[in-house]
Amino acid sequence: MKVHAVTVCPDRVDVVVGVDATEAMRTSSIPGLAERVREILPTLEMHLCDNPSGRSFAEELADTEVPHLFEHVVMEIMALAGSPRTLRGQTRWDFKRDGKGVFRISVEYDDDLVCLGSIKLADQVMKHLVDNAEAPDVPAETARLRSLRMREAS
Numbered sequence: 001m002k003v004h005a006v007t008v009c010p011d012r013v014d015v016v017v018g019v020d021a022t023e024a025m026r027t028s029s030i031p032g033l034a035e036r037v038r039e040i041l042p043t044l045e046m047h048l049c050d051n052p053s054g055r056s057f058a059e060e061l062a063d064t065e066v067p068h069l070f071e072h073v074v075m076e077i078m079a080l081a082g083s084p085r086t087l088r089g090q091t092r093w094d095f096k097r098d099g100k101g102v103f104r105i106s107v108e109y110d111d112d113l114v115c116l117g118s119i120k121l122a123d124q125v126m127k128h129l130v131d132n133a134e135a136p137d138v139p140a141e142t143a144r145l146r147s148l149r150m151r152e153a154s
């Protein structure tokens with residue numbers, strides 16, 4: 001999964017990502033993913049998820065689109081960096097219009113810099129979850145994002 005474009009809008013940030021034919025489209029085809037999620041973001045399983053089948057995110061996690069997992073990772077990192085948990089995210093796709101494997105993710109934000117930093121960190125987390133790349137230091141990085149916010153407030 002690659003991030004193609006990030007656009008800051010007044011009420012949300014839009015992210016276009018692409019999953020190409022050689023990459024896993026669904027979490028169910030990635031061995032060990034649930035364990036890695038539990039290690040790097042233990043609070044992710046408690047997420048609420050508004051999906052048509054009414055499943056909890058813990059259930060979704062086992063078999064959902066990789067970009068939908070990315071959306072939840074972004075929201076969780078923002079929350080760890082001090083953003084309110086009431087902010088919402090959404091993942092949509094229209095392969096006929098945009099091409100196969102192209103997903104559009106929207107995330108509400110309270111602080112644009114924290115949101116952009118969270119998207120960048122979430123991309124590194126996804127590389128760890130999907131490709132088994134080295135894990136980023138999430139506590140250190142979210143603390144850094146949190147300090148950006150505090151500097152703005154003072």
Ligand SMILES: [Zn+2]
Pocket residue numbers: 048049050051057068072
């Ligand atoms: Zn969801």
